[in-house]
Structure formats: structure tokens, C-alpha cells
Amino acid sequence: MTTVEDVTRVEAISHYDLIDSPPRSDLEGLVRLAALLCGVPTAVINIIDDRFQHQIAAVGMEPAVCDRDDSLCVAVLAQRTPVVVPDAREDPRFSANPFVTGDIARVRFYASSPLVTPDGVVIGTLCVFDENVRDLDSETQRALDILANQVIDVLELRRITRELLQTNEMLSQFAGQISHDLRNPLTALTGFLELASDSPDIDHAPQAARSLAHAESAADRMAAMIADLLEYARRGSAAPRPHTVRLDELATEVVKDLRVAITAAGADVVVDADLEVWADRTLLGVVIQNLIANAVKFAAADGVEPRVEVRAEVSSPGWLITVDDNGPGVPVALRRRVFDFMDRGNAEGVDGLGIGLATCRRIIQAHGGRIGIDDSPLGGARVWITLPSRPDVR
Structure with missing residues (x-):
């Protein structure tokens, strides 16, 4: 009977695209090292789903599938x-197993370390065995555990690489849709703003004139942002075009663009980021806008008056930017997932497609930086960003 644990394991295995894939030299190298360290002729990486055991890499035998x-x-x-x-003949867990009795093999010595994913799911084992009775000392046992962790690292690297390639392809396809859905309405909006600004009645309404000027400025920045994002999506994984950016000025512009949402939520947004960073200004603006908008949105949805603080400081070897809020925070178990494309974590009742944080991560990684989530001293979430310092120009 299939259990909940089996379903969870099968789902975790599916993320790695292991079944029916050809053997990989990196995994074969790890099983060879396991056999060498343990002094045995055979080592295997076993992936176990709800029906079969799949030997995805082996030394001392041909990889196979068994019930x-x-x-x-x-x-x-x-x-x-x-x-x-x-x-194994003296262990009741294994004594009647066909790999021990001779029906399939005559295993005597057996040792294994579990393959545990970053989400805590055991998907199989790295195991070694021999037809002779033997034992392992504590140091060799620890070495086998380290190799099992290395197997998971290799699988994670393959998964991330595959997902990045898929994301790049999706973003390239998405670029044309963005062009139609965003650029055309924005062009129409800009036209209406220009007509309103040229109206002779506007001279008698200074407050309206100021509001129109702010709207035109925001529309211009949005047009530049869309153009740059489209180019970035088309270029795929190509590097951003960085230059010196005044972070406080950029964050202040973002706050102005978000003024309607901030005012509607009764939010207090503080910017304390008086330094220059080396980044693509438009793309970094996208990141900061996403983070501030998310902070305001989720804090308001939690029923509090939002408080958001954007701060920055010099760190080694570059800069640290933080965006803190007093909202509900993000559970530890979801702090990696929320950066996945189209994954909104546990954000029920809040509008959005789950694209924003995935875009932020992609942009920051393209800058050679990192992004993550911690607890905030304000009681909610802290999203932190590290950016490397400007490379030396020689």
C-alpha cells in the first residue's frame, strides 16, 4: 500500500529527473570513491520510489532495477x-532477503547512508556491500555519510541548472506577451497624460498639474523598466549592465512610484541607504520595488499598519541591503520555496502570480550576489541582498 511518505518521496524524486536517465560520470565517480574508502568491491546509489529500487550509479555490478x-x-x-x-545473515531485517539468501546475490557485509534532500525527504541510499563478512570503523562511516551528502549536492546542482534553463526559455517566450500586455496600455496611458497636461484648464489647477507631472515621471520610468526587462529576458542569462547607483535615490524613486499603494495601506516606509552600489540601475529598481510592494501588501493583509525599513551598509566584500517589515513573516520551511518561479508559498488571499521573488533572485544572482529571507527585528520578514563590490578596472 502506498503511504504518505511514499507519495512525498516520489514527488521529491521527480524533481531530479533520475529515473530512466543515462548514468552520469559525476555520480559514478562518487560510488567508486565509496567503494575505495570502504575497501569493498561494490557500491551503489539506490533511488527508491513507491514500487521499485533504481540503481542510478554502481561500481562492481551493472546498474539495474528491482522490486x-x-x-x-x-x-x-x-x-x-x-x-x-x-x-546480513545474522540480522533479522536482512536474513531472508534474496540479495542475502543467494536467490539474487550472497551479500554478507552491508552499509548505507541515507540520501536526504534539503527539504528533509529520504529518496534512497548510498550503500556498499561485500560477499565477505567485515566491518567499518567510525571514521569510514563518517566518510560514507559525507559522500552521501555529496550525492545530494550533485543532484541539486543538476536540478538547479535544468530549472534555470527552463526559466530562461519561459522568460524569453514571456517577453512577447509582456510587450503586448504592458507596453501598449502604457503607451495609451502616456498619451492621455500628455493630453491632460496640454489642457488649458490645467494652469488653474496647480495640485492637478503636480499630480500629472508625478504620473508622467512614473510612466516614463515604467516604460524604461519594461524595455530593459524585455531586453534582459531576451538576453537570457547574459550579464546585467552595471554602473554606479545611488541606492537612496533609487529607493526613494521606488517609494514615489508605489505612493498610491503605500498611502492606501497606511504604510510607513523608511529609507536609510546613503551609499553607492555597482549594479544595473533598472534591474535593481525592479528588485527593490518588488520587495517594498510585497512588504506593504503582506503586512496590510495581516491586519497591521505596515512598517517597512530599507537599509544598506558596506559589507565584505561588497554591500548588504535589507528590507524589513512588521508583517506575518515567512516560515523557515518556505524561505527557499518562495523564490521558485510561480510558487507563492502560503500566500493565500493575497493577489499575485508568484513571479516577483523568482525574478528578484534571478536578477541578484546575475549580479553575482545572493538573496534570502530571515526573521526581522520589526517582527515580520527581513529580505536581505548581498552585492559584490565593483571589480577593479585595470
Whole structure:
């Protein structure tokens, strides 16, 4: 019978595109190292789903697939801890297993370390075995655990690389739709603003004139932002075009553009970022706008008067930018997920497609920086960004 744990494991395995894929030299290198360290002829990376055990890399035998019920590793999968069995014939978990009895093989020594994903799901094992009785010392056991962690690191790197390629392709396809859905209405809006500004009645309404000037300025910045984002999406993973950016001026412009939403929420937004950074101004503006808008939106949805603080400081080897809020925060288990494309975490009841933070991460990574979420001293979430310092020009 398929259990909840099986369903979770199958879902986790699907993220890595392992089943029916050709053997990878990086994984084969790890199983060879495992066999060498443990002094055994055979080592295997086993991935176990709800029906089968898939040997995705092996040394000392040809990788194969067997029924889950015949697997040695499935007997210890739920333990989530390393296992060392000097003689499997004397262990009731393994004594009747066909890999021990001779129906499939004559395993005596068996040792394994679980393969645990960053989300805490055990998807299989790195195991070693021998037809002779033997044991492992504590140092070798720890080495096997380290290699199991390395297997997960390799799988994660492959997953991230594949998802980035898919995201780049989606963004390129999305660029044409953005052009139609955003640029055309913005052009019409700009035209109406120009007509209103040219009206002879505007001279008698100074407040309206000031509001129109602000609207025209915001529309111009939005047009430049859309143009740059479209170019960025078309260029895929190409590098941004950085230059010196006054961070306080950029953040203040963003706050002005968000004035309607900020005022409607009764929010207080503080900017304390008096320094220059080396970045693509338009793209960094997109990031800051997303973060401030999210902070205001989620704090307001939590029923509090939003308080948002944008701060920056010099750090080694570059700059640290933080955006704090007093909203509901982000649970630790979701702090990586919310940066995935089209994943909104647990944001029920709040508008949005889950694209904003994924875009922010892509932009910051393209700058050679990092982005993440922690608890905020204001009681909500702190989104932090690190940017590297300007490279030396020689």
C-alpha cells in the first residue's frame, strides 16, 4: 500500500529527473570513491520510489532495477540514519532477503547512508556491500555519510541548472506577451497624460498639474523598466549592465512610484541607504520595488499598519541591503520555496502570480550576489541582498 511518505518521496524524486536517465560520470565517480574508502568491491546509489529500487550509479555490478520488496535498503529507509551490518545473515531485517539468501546475490557485509534532500525527504541510499563478512570503523562511516551528502549536492546542482534553463526559455517566450500586455496600455496611458497636461484648464489647477507631472515621471520610468526587462529576458542569462547607483535615490524613486499603494495601506516606509552600489540601475529598481510592494501588501493583509525599513551598509566584500517589515513573516520551511518561479508559498488571499521573488533572485544572482529571507527585528520578514563590490578596472 502506498503511504504518505511514499507519495512525498516520489514527488521529491521527480524533481531530479533520475529515473530512466543515462548514468552520469559525476555520480559514478562518487560510488567508486565509496567503494575505495570502504575497501569493498561494490557500491551503489539506490533511488527508491513507491514500487521499485533504481540503481542510478554502481561500481562492481551493472546498474539495474528491482522490486522495492527485494531491496535491502528499503528495510532501513525509515531510520534516516547510517546502517552498518557486518553479516546480513545474522540480522533479522536482512536474513531472508534474496540479495542475502543467494536467490539474487550472497551479500554478507552491508552499509548505507541515507540520501536526504534539503527539504528533509529520504529518496534512497548510498550503500556498499561485500560477499565477505567485515566491518567499518567510525571514521569510514563518517566518510560514507559525507559522500552521501555529496550525492545530494550533485543532484541539486543538476536540478538547479535544468530549472534555470527552463526559466530562461519561459522568460524569453514571456517577453512577447509582456510587450503586448504592458507596453501598449502604457503607451495609451502616456498619451492621455500628455493630453491632460496640454489642457488649458490645467494652469488653474496647480495640485492637478503636480499630480500629472508625478504620473508622467512614473510612466516614463515604467516604460524604461519594461524595455530593459524585455531586453534582459531576451538576453537570457547574459550579464546585467552595471554602473554606479545611488541606492537612496533609487529607493526613494521606488517609494514615489508605489505612493498610491503605500498611502492606501497606511504604510510607513523608511529609507536609510546613503551609499553607492555597482549594479544595473533598472534591474535593481525592479528588485527593490518588488520587495517594498510585497512588504506593504503582506503586512496590510495581516491586519497591521505596515512598517517597512530599507537599509544598506558596506559589507565584505561588497554591500548588504535589507528590507524589513512588521508583517506575518515567512516560515523557515518556505524561505527557499518562495523564490521558485510561480510558487507563492502560503500566500493565500493575497493577489499575485508568484513571479516577483523568482525574478528578484534571478536578477541578484546575475549580479553575482545572493538573496534570502530571515526573521526581522520589526517582527515580520527581513529580505536581505548581498552585492559584490565593483571589480577593479585595470
